[in-house]
Amino acid sequence: MGDLVNLRRVRKERARREKAGIAAENRERHGRSKADRTRTDTERAREDAVLDGARIDRSRPDGA
Numbered sequence: 001m002g003d004l005v006n007l008r009r010v011r012k013e014r015a016r017r018e019k020a021g022i023a024a025e026n027r028e029r030h031g032r033s034k035a036d037r038t039r040t041d042t043e044r045a046r047e048d049a050v051l052d053g054a055r056i057d058r059s060r061p062d063g064a
Helices: 007-030 034-053
Strands: none
């Protein structure tokens, strides 16, 4: 005789494997390392600071 198999458990395990495969594909496609995120955030902050420093203050009528 064959082994007894709990079909519910088999279905759940198969669904978990499929979800894990999809998650791995998404991590590969969209994932960025912490170093990449930090570098991008730092560059964006620096660019914002440079732009804010070069901003012309138009609130004063004499332009000074």
